[in-house]
Amino acid sequence: MSNIYMPDLMEVVEVKQHTADVKSVKIKFKDPEKQAKFSFRVGQFGMYSLFGEGESTFNICSSSNWKDHIEFCFRKTGKVTDALWRVDEGDTIGFRGPYGNSYPMEAWEGKNLVFIGGGIAMPPIRCAIWYALENRAKYGDITIVYGARTPRDLVFTDELEKWAEYDRVRVIQCVDPGGETPEWKGEVGLIPNVLAAANVPAGNTAALVIGPPIMIKFTLPVLDRMGVLAPDIYTSLENRMKCGVGKCGRCNCGPVYVCKEGPIFTMEQLNALPADF
């Protein structure tokens, strides 16, 4: 007998504030045996509980190669995330997971990878970037295009610099026109335009695009012109979820339960779904 809605208790080991409303949190299982046994695949998500407040869905944004903790990153936006904002080192939270499908890291071997993220979308890309870098020899050129409204809205900025130091990795940072500060050294422009101007070689390429729907919408034609086609473009859906295990019906979108068959889909798959996301 097992209760599929029962979370494991996790200790908060580190909290880091990235922007005015984004924090990342490192957690580990209170039970060391569970920590040792836990495994997941990058792209999967979890259900994080703050007891008395509720449960929220976040991507696991650490690499699956990191065994001593898992990490998530959230934006303060409602009941649970407001309360999570007050969580500190040593506190206890709940975790269920991992749930959902994952990035096809094996199928991407031998390919060039383009990661495109807007705003808070960096966490679900970050896990794939670290995974690819930790297996550097298996992947071709890696291009990371990361944009936000202003420099203050970028998250994991220290890691952007680390990634750029790797061999055959190009990191392009951009902020929206008008969002730049005098110190800003990156590009100024909207992600689709910056991508179009960046001359990213696109043969044998898989792209992961995560961000606000409007950004995705205008980025797709650019990728198309570059020659990266719908079956090779991946994204992660954020349908509202409750159970995470295909029971509660909330994430249902046409023929799929996003929590089970997603959240990662290719654009080709998304084009075949009704627009309920």
Add this chain to the structure above:
Amino acid sequence: MSETITQQALRALVDEWIGAGTKVAGPSYVKKDLCQYVPLTSSAELLLEGFIHPRNSVKDFFFPRHEKIYEYTLKGHEVELADMTPASTPQVIVAARPCDTAAVAILDAVFNWGEKDEFYTQRREAATIVALACVTHDSHCFCTSVGIGPDAEKGADVMLLPLDGGFEVRCLTEKGKTLFAGRTQPSDKTAVIPEGPKVKVSPEQVRAALEDYDNPLWKTATLRCLSCGACSFTCPTCHCFDIVDEGNAHGGCRAKNWDSCQLCMFTKHASGHNPRNVQGQRQRQRTQHKFRIYPDKFGEVLCTGCGNCARNCPVSLGILGTLVELCAEMPKTVGESK
């Protein structure tokens, strides 16, 4: 040849179950004109005739409207959790309509695929369902359109068929046989059950009509829907739920509560974006889920034609009317071939 039981003997048997500590539920008038499936404290409360369909459904006894999934206690930085998975207590549902009984069999698929929802499966395994065949129906009933009927045995452990002064008893499973062992009398009569409502709609045709996702019907036909969710809550097959915390700084519980795709907040993202922002989209989802998504995924239509959505709707909607309208627009041949 058949096995039979008199009404009196059946009532005595129900009282025996109750007396032995088994939880028993069945249709009963909870107040004037309101018949519902409720836990019974005596067989005197049990209705065995003179009703068409209770206002709720038997899903209430497998998937209650509210249930604790665990309790938590907060102590400084520490948290203690107490699992609230129900113990598997025997229960008997008696005089369930075949459309409700069939619904439970249909729900088994979703609560068992991948991970098992033990809250549902525990109760299901410990339950014996005694169905009662229908001799009357109303204008809302359309069980025969979705492969069920007034004496459909799907999901039932025992079928009771009205037969002068009592019932023919068909024990369909081991559980059913155990429950009625030694309580029935052989008879040379068998019950004759009327045919039930005429076929009103074809699920294949509905399925075909639902291929057109942007059918303008959704903008017009369901405009008066209030988004109240009464259709879902009283539907034997609707099974969406919410997960919420109830408590304070010291402790409380996490609960599974009924929810409905008809409610406007159901799919609203934290960003404010709502994929199903208008009621037509939500009505479309309910119909799509029942006649296209669930059949494609689990092989069964998620509707038993019980008519409860129409009986309980404050503005006289109901899925049957929508289905008929949907199909009226279709050329007759579509979906009928195969």
